[in-house]
Amino acid sequence: xxxxxxxxxxxxxxxxxxxVYALIALGYTMVYGVLRLINFAHGDIFMLGxxxxxxxxxxxxxxxxxxxxxxxxxxxxxxxxxxxxxxKPLRNAPRISLLITAxxxxxxxxxxxxxxxxxxxxxxxxxxxxxxQVYDLSLFTVTNIQLIIFAVTAVSLVLLFLLIYKTKYGxxxxxxxxxxxxxxxxxxxxxATISLTFIVGAxxxxxxxxxxxIAYPQINVFMGIxxxxxxxxxxxxxxxxxxxxxVLGGLVIGMSExxxxxxxxxxxxxxxxxxxxxxxxxxxxxxxxxxRIEKV
Amino acid sequence: MLMKIEGLSVNYGAIRALDNAxxxxxxxxxxxxxxxxxxxxxxxxRTITGIVKPAAGNILFSGIDISGLRPDRIVRLGITVVPEGxxxxxxxxxxxxxxxxxHAIDDHALKKDLYTLILATFPRLKERLKQHAGTLSxxxxxxxxxxxxxxxxxxxxxxxxxxxxxxxxVTREIFSFIRLINKEKGISMILVExxxxxxxxxxxxxxxxxxxxxxxxxxxxxxKSNPGVVEAYLGV
Numbered sequence: 001x002x003x004x005x006x007x008x009x010x011x012x013x014x015x016x017x018x019x020v021y022a023l024i025a026l027g028y029t030m031v032y033g034v035l036r037l038i039n040f041a042h043g044d045i046f047m048l049g050x051x052x053x054x055x056x057x058x059x060x061x062x063x064x065x066x067x068x069x070x071x072x073x074x075x076x077x078x079x080x081x082x083x084x085x086x087x088k089p090l091r092n093a094p095r096i097s098l099l100i101t102a103x104x105x106x107x108x109x110x111x112x113x114x115x116x117x118x119x120x121x122x123x124x125x126x127x128x129x130x131x132x133q134v135y136d137l138s139l140f141t142v143t144n145i146q147l148i149i150f151a152v153t154a155v156s157l158v159l160l161f162l163l164i165y166k167t168k169y170g171x172x173x174x175x176x177x178x179x180x181x182x183x184x185x186x187x188x189x190x191x192a193t194i195s196l197t198f199i200v201g202a203x204x205x206x207x208x209x210x211x212x213x214i215a216y217p218q219i220n221v222f223m224g225i226x227x228x229x230x231x232x233x234x235x236x237x238x239x240x241x242x243x244x245x246x247v248l249g250g251l252v253i254g255m256s257e258x259x260x261x262x263x264x265x266x267x268x269x270x271x272x273x274x275x276x277x278x279x280x281x282x283x284x285x286x287x288x289x290x291x292r293i294e295k296v
Numbered sequence: 297m298l299m300k301i302e303g304l305s306v307n308y309g310a311i312r313a314l315d316n317a318x319x320x321x322x323x324x325x326x327x328x329x330x331x332x333x334x335x336x337x338x339x340x341x342r343t344i345t346g347i348v349k350p351a352a353g354n355i356l357f358s359g360i361d362i363s364g365l366r367p368d369r370i371v372r373l374g375i376t377v378v379p380e381g382x383x384x385x386x387x388x389x390x391x392x393x394x395x396x397x398x399h400a401i402d403d404h405a406l407k408k409d410l411y412t413l414i415l416a417t418f419p420r421l422k423e424r425l426k427q428h429a430g431t432l433s434x435x436x437x438x439x440x441x442x443x444x445x446x447x448x449x450x451x452x453x454x455x456x457x458x459x460x461x462x463x464x465x466v467t468r469e470i471f472s473f474i475r476l477i478n479k480e481k482g483i484s485m486i487l488v489e490x491x492x493x494x495x496x497x498x499x500x501x502x503x504x505x506x507x508x509x510x511x512x513x514x515x516x517x518x519x520k521s522n523p524g525v526v527e528a529y530l531g532v
Contacts, residue, residue: 168399175385175396182383185345187371187400187448 008140010262011255016146016215018254019153023208024231025238025246026160027079027201033177033241034197037098041082041105043228045202048109049075049209050126050219051119057127064129068152071210072203079202080195088191114221126217149211156207157247163200164243173197177241226270230257233277239287248288252276298323298452298484304353304363306339306508313339315508316353321452321486326478328487328495328516330529331505337488338380340505341456344486345377346370357452372400374451378458382441386430390421393429393440397447406449414443417477435466442473452484453477459491467491471498492529496520504529 024046031039052071056062062070086105090098114121133144164170175183176193184190212227213219234253238245253273261269280287299321306314314336321327331337342348344355346367355363362370376397385393394411401407415422418439424432429440438458445453455474459467471494478485489495495516496502502519504512512519519525 168395171392171396172399174388175399178385178387179383181347182379182385183396184347184367185371185377185379186396186444187368187376188396189366189368 005139006262010258012140012142012146013262014255014258015251016149016254017258018251019149020208020212020215020250021227021231021234021254022247022250023153023156023204023211024227025234025250026243027205028232028235029238029240029243029246030173030197030201032235034173034180034194035087035098036095037087037102038232039198039201040099040102040228041086041109042201042205043224043231044106044109045075045079045082045205045224046209046212046227047219047221047224048078048113049206050213050223051113051209051221052206053210053213054124054126054219057129067129068207068210071206075206075209076199076203079198079205082202083195083198088194110221110224119221121221123218123220126213126219128214128217145215149215152207152211156204160200160204161243169193169196230270230273233273233280237276237280237287239290242287242289245287245289297321298358300356301344302354302356304340304343304355305351306336306343306348307351308339313508314343314350317505317508317510319503319510319513321484322501324478324482324484325501326474326485326487326499328489328499328502329505330489330492330495330502330519330525332528333490335505336508337490337505338456339508341377341380341454341486341488344370344375344454368400371448374449375454376445376448376450376452377454378438378441378445378456380456381460382437384429384432384437384440384444386428388429389426390429390432390440391425393444394421394447397444398449400448407447410447410449414446417446417473418443434462435469438462438466438470439473442470442477446477446481446483450483452486455485455487455489457489458487459489459494467494474498492525496530 024042027042028039031037049071052074053067056067056070082105086101087098090101113119130144134141164173172183172188172193173196175186175188176190180190230253231250234249235246237252238247238249253276256272256276257269260272284290297320301317301319304314304317305312317340329337329340339348343350346365350363353363354361357373357375360373362373385396394414398407398410401410420436421439421443424436429437432440458470458474462470474485474487475498477483487495487499496519499516501514502516503510504519504525512522512525
């Protein structure tokens with residue numbers, strides 16, 4: 001009984017972390033889909049989301065749903081601007097230039113925003129917009145934070161899937177990820193579709209940033225690095241470019257991390273994620289839902 | 297006149313793929329462009345659709361110069377294409393492929409009409425709407441690529457090697473569809489083909505392209521009996 005309840009508790013905690021990873025992983029996978037780019041700056045958009053929410057909560061007295069809405073608009077704008085300024089001029093450049101630029105954008109955001117008059121390099125306590133409450137469900141407990149994370153993630157995913165599978169803009173996005181040239185011949189505006197992809201991905205990362213900060217209320221300009229890498233691994237695990245793969249990958253990575261912390265030692269919780277990456281690359285580089293990899 | 301291509305030249309790096317080509321397309325006709333592999337046929341299509349930018353010359357379509365415009369703009373002006381090798385979206389359903397073809401159509405009623413019309417023209421697609429396009433046979437994929445291009449409500453339809461990879465029987469079937477669409481809907485077409493015999497059989501006028509240059513043009517019936525063409529492309 002003791003172990004079962006401990007196991008269930010770890011599952012709930014794993015879902016909490018996995019949900020956030022899933023939200024970030026979606027941005028990686030969507031951008032990869034349309035541009036074949038690993039957007040290394042994506043983890044920093046997540047960080048930006050956390051900071052924007054921090055300022056909104058600590059400086060203005062506004063309801064939590066507005067915090068989410070404003071943060072999403074701001075990170076979406078950031079994603080849009082980054083694509084326009086840094087990536088669009090490189091549309092016909094070799095892929096490696098784009099990749100290096102993404103690393104550059106990431107470093108720029110981290111070090112520019114860590115300046116004294118901006119976010120600083122310090123750890124800052126994130127003001128939770130509500131009191132933490134624990135509900136005892138006899139076998140395991142669940143907090144209101146976890147319930148909010150589950151609910152917000154579920155709503156975000158439903159909206160995202162509706163956008164991608166039911167609207168013409170989502171269908172355009174999928175068409176661009178399958179065959180950019182033919183998509184253009186269908187009358188799809190490629191640049192606008194790429195912009196939309198960045199906007200949606202960055203908005204989801206913004207949501208992830210808020211949720212993560214509510215759960216782990218310490219924020220810092222470098223906070224996006226590790227969750228960013230882990231979410232990227234989640235996207236690879238699910239099959240990069242595949243939307244539902246990113247969701248599953250995020251949940252698996254979050255679960256693995258929590259289970260390793262809970263049953264082995266928290267020392268190994270980062271290491272095990274990289275072991276997962278090694279195993280994926282070794283055994284099925286195209287990921288869980290990926291098809292055969294074409295020979296380059 | 298529907299389209300007038302004047303002095304069109306296209307370079308791929310140091311290679312001149314199309315050299316000072318001048319082509320006229322009349323309203324309602326099927327125009328064929330024949331030539332060997334690498335003669336510049338596909339380059340011509342890719343330049344008209346805006347995928348490739350010309351080095352010189354212009355393309356007047358209904359009086360508007362479309363050379364250098366973005367592909368999606370050109371589609372909205374009324375030029376759609378059945379690309380070489382069909383290039384359907386294999387992981388999407390037949391229905392989704394058709395819907396994508398109508399992406400640029402903002403009028404919902406028109407889109408619905410086009411969809412109904414296309415399914416009436418290609419009943420085999422109607423039977424397979426939910427199926428992944430990749431599971432269709434070659435001929436069905438070609439029909440889908442044609443249906444998808446027609447969903448864009450074109451005034452001018454470009455067909456790039458529609459017979460490629462198809463058996464003679466299926467090729468004949470596809471060409472009868474091309475004829476049908478041209479006759480019933482009055483859509484003008486540029487038909488680019490290596491299969492000169494079929495192309496000349498099913499077009500009013502023809503241009504012969506050799507090493508990026510137009511070497512001959514005229515009514516298809518005349519081109520067909522031109523001794524040079526007979527020797528080079530019709531292989532007696």
